[in-house]
Amino acid sequence: MKDFSPHTLLAIAQETFGIWLWVGLLALAGLLALYGFLVLARAPFRGGPRTGALVAGVLAALAAVALAPRLTDAGHAHLVAGIDLVAMALIAAGAFAGGVLVAWPILAALFGLPGRRRRAGLTNAAPRASR
Known part of the structure; x- marks a missing residue:
């Protein structure tokens, strides 16, 4: 199971998705920020x-x-x-x-x-x- 450490899984994801991995993670961070803002704004x-x-x-x-x-x-x-x-x-x-x-x-x-x-x-x- 040491072959499936988080570091190894990140390397596999980077090799598989390339730049789209980071685009997706940035989009996820933006989505979470939007959720937080809307909760605070009581939408x-x-x-x-x-x-x-x-x-x-x-x-x-x-x-x-x-x-x-x-x-x-x-x-x-x-x-x-x-x-x-x-x-x-x-x-x-x-x-x-x-x-x-x-x-x-x-x-x-x-x-x-x-x-x-x-x-x-x-x-x-x-x-x-x-x-």
Whole structure:
């Protein structure tokens, strides 16, 4: 198991993805920062942003199922074994989750931010007046 240390896995990922590994990690950091900002700004993550994110997730899953065989130099006719169908289901599930997680904060930022900014607090209670 020492061959699968984090350092080795990072080297494999760098060799496999090249510059796209770092682009993806920077995009992930930006996405996490956007989530943090929206939580502090008290943007609602329900209603329209949630529905839009679910629709984006379904579209991403359908696109992944349609494109995955072609991107691996295969075709849908090559998916004959059960493990192939399981792999396609996992690809679709991953694309759905990724689509939802990426679209949700973007839609919440575009359509869900309140008009009047409120300061973030640890509780919802209003500050008490001193006696």
